[in-house]
Amino acid sequence: MTRDLCIEALVDLGFTALEAEVYVTLVEHSPATAYKVAQEVGKAAANVYKAVESLQRKGAILVEESSGRLCRAVPPAELIGQLQHQFAQARTRAEQALAKLRGPAPDERVYQLAARDQVLARARAMLERGKKVLLCDLFPESVEALRPDLERAARRGVTVCVQTYAPATFPAGIHVFENPEGVRQLEAWPGGQWLNVVADAREYLFALLRTGGDGLHQAVWSESPCLAVVHHSGIKAEMTVVAFQRLIEAKADAAAFAEAFTRTQQLLGAADLPGYAALRQRLGPGLDSGG
Missing domain, CATH: 3.30.870.10 (Endonuclease Chain A)
Structure with missing residues (x-):
């Protein structure tokens, strides 16, 4: 149940369901290869490799620079801190961009x-x-x-x-x-x-x-x-x-x-x-x- 709640929470934060499942698995079983994670979650290895690449770009996991390519989850507290910072930056950009739009005409609908x-x-x-x-x-x-x-x-x-x-x-x-x-x-x-x-x-x-x-x-x-x-x-x-x-x-x-x-x-x-x-x-x- 806790694992499912973690996956659901990550999906709410913008992760795909597979990315969330891979990250949670790596939190519990780091370090591990993408192939090992695919076996753990029971998903096609090719899809898990893509999820690993996406998680690496998002800063959610670290990947060993060697032939073994072991993957390690960024600690959850560190990940949440990154996401908060990214959201704050995105919010500022959105506020600045949206402020330049013309407001709507008066609207009396309910x-x-x-x-x-x-x-x-x-x-x-x-x-x-x-x-x-x-x-x-x-x-x-x-x-x-x-x-x-x-x-x-x-x-x-x-x-x-x-x-x-x-x-x-x-x-x-x-x-x-x-x-x-x-x-x-x-x-x-x-x-x-x-x-x-x-x-x-x-x-x-x-x-x-x-x-x-x-x-x-x-x-x-x-x-x-x-x-x-x-x-x-x-x-x-x-x-x-x-x-x-x-x-x-x-x-x-x-x-x-x-x-x-x-x-x-x-x-x-x-x-x-x-x-x-x-x-x-x-x-x-x-x-x-x-x-």
């Missing part, structure tokens, strides 16, 4: 995301792109997955507001709206973890991840300003209700409600956000910008 890692990467990118107001509706696992990114956004001066469903401690720059119905909500969704983000009323991501950190039920993303404005308003309204529920529990007076309403509306933003601006530009100055 797209489905197919993988959990893709959802988290998109959410983190949205939090990084946010300039004014980020509204997040997060179940506990989603809170922990995005915590560092939320904190970085707040340190940049972005208004970060998070509706949570269990107690969560954040730095002072993050505004937390703990839903008093959190326990009931979590019980209602035992197999799912909501991760909903609206950035600047300009783009939104709604995702239902599988509980336990494995998999995805469904996720959609769009940068349609029309839809993003609607979803911004929806989360904004939920957060306002949460603030009011807390005041009701505290038996606050009318003045406290008026103050809370004004504060939340100013905090959560609306008319000056990029999404609202884009929509007003399209529809004209008559658009109600109250959110």
Whole structure:
């Protein structure tokens, strides 16, 4: 089982299945000739010779410079270090090349995301792109997955507001709206973890991840300003209700409600956000910008 997991991991890193099998064999049985490895793995010698040549070019094995041509695996830690360095270099080249491409035209379609890692990467990118107001509706696992990114956004001066469903401690720059119905909500969704983000009323991501950190039920993303404005308003309204529920529990007076309403509306933003601006530009100055 361990051997199979090693081979699978190497394939994920870009090795062919045969290259991975040859490398693992050499880790266990170095030094050995390619012919001996072919016998060990039960594959055609010609194919193993090609795999050995490829592994040598990749820096994964050493080949003796003699007629014996004994092969020795580079220690796994050394190999991983090489791969990390190569990936870093390739990433830098890709970033520099891709930065020169023209960006896509505005696109208002709604797209489905197919993988959990893709959802988290998109959410983190949205939090990084946010300039004014980020509204997040997060179940506990989603809170922990995005915590560092939320904190970085707040340190940049972005208004970060998070509706949570269990107690969560954040730095002072993050505004937390703990839903008093959190326990009931979590019980209602035992197999799912909501991760909903609206950035600047300009783009939104709604995702239902599988509980336990494995998999995805469904996720959609769009940068349609029309839809993003609607979803911004929806989360904004939920957060306002949460603030009011807390005041009701505290038996606050009318003045406290008026103050809370004004504060939340100013905090959560609306008319000056990029999404609202884009929509007003399209529809004209008559658009109600109250959110």
